[in-house]
Amino acid sequence: MLAAQRAATSAGLDYYFPDGASFLPGIPSPEEFLGYPIGSFHTRHDQIVAYMKELAARSDRATYQEIGVTYELRPMPVLTVTTLSNHANLEEIRSRHLAASEPDGQVDEAADLPVIVHLGYGVHGNETSSSEAAMLTAYWLVAGTGEVEEYLREGVFFVEPNLNPDGRDRHTWWANLNRAEPLVADPLDREHNEVWPGGRTNHYWFDLNRDWLPLVNPESRARIDWHQSWRPNVVTDFHEMGASSTYFFEPSEPVGSWNPLLPEEIYTDITMRFADDWAEALDSLGSLYFTKEVYDNSYPGYGSTYPNFLGGLGLVFEQASARGHIQESTSHGILTFPFAIRNHVRTGLATVRVAVEERQALRAYQHDFFVSALDEAASDPVDGWIFGDPADVSLNRDFIDLLLRHGIEVYEADEAREVGAHTFEPGSAWVVPAEQPQYRLARSIFERTETFPDSVFYDASTWTVSLAYGMPDGEILGGGLPLGPAVTAVPGRTVPSVPRSSIAYLLDWRDSRAPRALQALQARGVRAEVSTRPFTAATVAGAVSLGRGAISVPVVAQTLDADALHAAVVEVSQEVGIPISAAASAYSVAGQDLGSRGFLPVHAPRVLMPVGEGLSGYEAGQIWHLLDQRVGMPVTKVDVSDVGRIDWSRYDVLVLVSGNLSFLEGPRLDALRGWIRGGGTLVALRGAAAWAARNDLTPNVGAPSVGRAP
Ligand SMILES: [Zn+2]
Structure with a gap:
């Protein structure tokens, strides 16, 4: 125990690096x-950023850049490490690298x-050995001598030391504020049991390691822009798992865990070129x-997995977590933070070495990946996909944005098509041809997979993105593709200025x-119906058909006068980017008139959502993000420990998520009940819905016979 504590506080470079490592x-x-x-403390994100900047300032091997910014305005740093001469030609290297990967490229x-x-680290902010290993690995690349100099000639290395800055700082704060002297290894200690919601997720409690496809969060959008712009040959993803575990590296489980759209070679050949070296790196430590x-x-x-869809090799590494500075563990006795960090350093170093050794094979594989994508697309009975929602311009724009970010070719539809239950019309429909380099990613986004060779999954088992968007879509099977002009940017939307009305705005x-x-x-302060x-x-502007749920803002009976109301409507229309119509008469062209009893008052809801220990952070975070980021609606997040202080008369809507x-x-x-x-309106999600039914809050719906227990 004492020896372990000394290791935890005194680990130096000799401990982390193999014998013979030397530094400038x-x-x-x-x-x-x-x-x-x-390893003796947890390092805050701002310190990690400062160290990356210091390396760039002290060495001509390294340059520092920020590829994005988080919700909490923390930068997303990337340190580029290579030789001075590669730095001087970086843009040329990038464009030649991308060109060589294309199906018609000359590899x-x-x-x-x-x-x-x-080299990416720490997408889960409470898996903290990752980013500490990143700093050591960056130091080795920037200051290392001998073999490192050869690696830099033959490789461009991007170190992204912290993929989840907001989440990491939550855990880092917790681990340091509860750190004791001497260190306490008892798993029951507060240091090892972080406060809800923990540091795994980002600001809105999203798991960023599920977001590389849907791109809900700014971290992910910045990340995909970066990866699309470089198509790296090798991408690492360093994690931690439970304290009683050991270490995991790929190959992953062969049955059912391989993505069926990817060439099997990625699993059976490319990954295997690295596995012996990771094994050797950890064997040398007895890990x-x-x-x-x-x-x-x-x-x-x-x-x-996403990097595999760019013809690269994505790699997950999982280290048993000390979740703090030292912790008792069944497999390790005392698991120390430095021990966890060192394992990640060593597999990272091995990855660098093998990537350089295998660079020709990796480049050839990447080229073959895009060639075989075209071949497979040619033999796919699906020639392409058509999509578009004629009534929802915003949804179309968001979905096109997603496709373009993923490097998927999109075309305007130039003739009408009936597919399934939908009729797609030019002007509100777009086509994604199967035959394109990003065929596999496009297919992943549209394909409905309903049967699986193995029904046991680690977690995500389906990811049809068009369904997640509620986007009408269909497969085109024969008959040619109605391809109009290529879409190279999200279609603009000109929102006409709202004319003045003396009746109502719609x-x-x-x-x-x-x-x-x-x-x-x-x-x-506008009153709406x-x-x-x-x-x-x-x-x-003439007859305008409106769906159920349309909003009418009558000019009469407002607290604002007609001028102020018009100004507010004009401002909102421009700010939100959505057209608002000015009624010329209350007498409708068809259907109900504007004074009909079919219009009901609609009040701005005052929303309350309990959050905290025992409740699902994912579900609560999703609602919080939706209301904040999509609707702009304030929601009071009440901690479960403050529920006794609720004055129910202050709220109209209660959102309950799964949990206790x-x-x-x-x-x-x-x-x-009262x-x-x-x-009052109760919105209950998943397990909370079952709880509401069991507690007689849903008189029209009985308690489910199955469902998640509270
Ligand atoms: Zn993880």
Whole structure:
């Protein structure tokens, strides 16, 4: 125990690096820069950033850049490490590298190019050995002598030390504030049990390691822009797992965990070229590990799988976590933070070495990947996919944005097509041909996979993105593709200025930005009504058909005068980017008139959502993100420990997510029932819906016979 504690506080460069590693003078090691040995504290993101900048300032091998920014405005750093001469030609290297990967690229003429390696760390912010290993690995690349100099001639290395800055800082703060002297290894200690929601997720409690395909978060969008712009040959993804485990590296489980759209060669050949070296690196330390078990390699939204869809090799590494500085563990006795960090350093170093050794094979594989994509597309009975929602311009734009970010070719549809239940019309429909280099990614986005060779998954088992968007789409099977002009940017949307009306302003609810516009109007004190039926209004610009749920803003009975109301409507229309019509008459062209009883008042909801210990952070975060980022609606997140202080009269809507809801039982349940009877709206997700039914809050719906227990 004492020996372990000494290791935890005194691990120096000799501990982390193999015998014989040597470093240039004049470049500070992480310990020299930070003022403490790596592993003795958890390093904050701003310190990691500062160290990356210091390396770039002290060495002409390294340049520093920021590829994006998080919700909490933390930068997303990438340190580029290679020789001075590669740095001078970096843009040429990039364009030749990309050209060589294309199906018509000349891979033979790219033999002199360095291999492109992206070393990524810590997408889960509480898996903290990753980013500490990143600093040591960056130091080795920037200051290392001998073999490192050859690697830099033959490779361009991007070190992204922290893929989840907001999440990491939550855990780092927790681990340091509870750190004791002497260190406490008891798993029960507060240091090892972080406060809800923990550091795994980002600001809105999303798992960023599921977001590489849907790109909900700015971290992911910046990341995919970067990876698309480089198509790295090798991408690492360093994680941690439970303290009682050992270490995992690929190959992953062969049955059912391989993505069936990828060439099998990635698993049977390319990965295997590295595996012996990882084994050797850990064997030399006596570190135990496992392979071919547990971890899936199938969902393109994983950070270790998405790079495979760019013809690279994505690699997951999992280290047993000390989740703190030292912790008792059944497999390790005392598991120390430095021990965890060192394993990640060593597999990282081995990855660098093998990537350089195998650079020609990796480049040839990447080229073959895109050639075989075209071949497979040619033999696919699906010639392409057509999509588009004629009533939702915002959704179309968002979906096209997603496709373009993934490097997928999109064309305007130039003739009408009926596919399944949908009729797609030019002007509101687009076509994605199967025959394109990103065939596999496009197919992943549209294909409905309903049967699987193995029904046991690590987690994600389906990812049809068009369904997630609610986007009408269909497969084109024969008959040629109705290909109009290529779409190279998200179609612009000119929103005409709203003419003045003395009757009412009308907003179509079928546009997915309509809730944001309504919220913005109500925040300006505007009174609104909602239509319970579709109708065709007489507007200043002619007849406009509106769906059920359309919003009417009558000019009468507002607290704002007619001028101020018009100004507010114009402002919201431009700010949200959505057209708003000005009624010319209350007498509709078809359907109900604007004074009909089919319009009901709609009030801005005051939303309350319990969050905290025992509740699902993923579900709560998803709702929080939706209301904040998509709707612009404030939501009060009440901690479960403060539920006793709720004044129910202040809220109209209660959102409950899965988890332990016992804090609402007993006398509080009566208060909740009374609030619902008085007109309060309960929105219950998943397990919370079953809880609501069991507790007699849904008189029309019985308790489910199966369902997640609270
Ligand atoms: Zn992880």
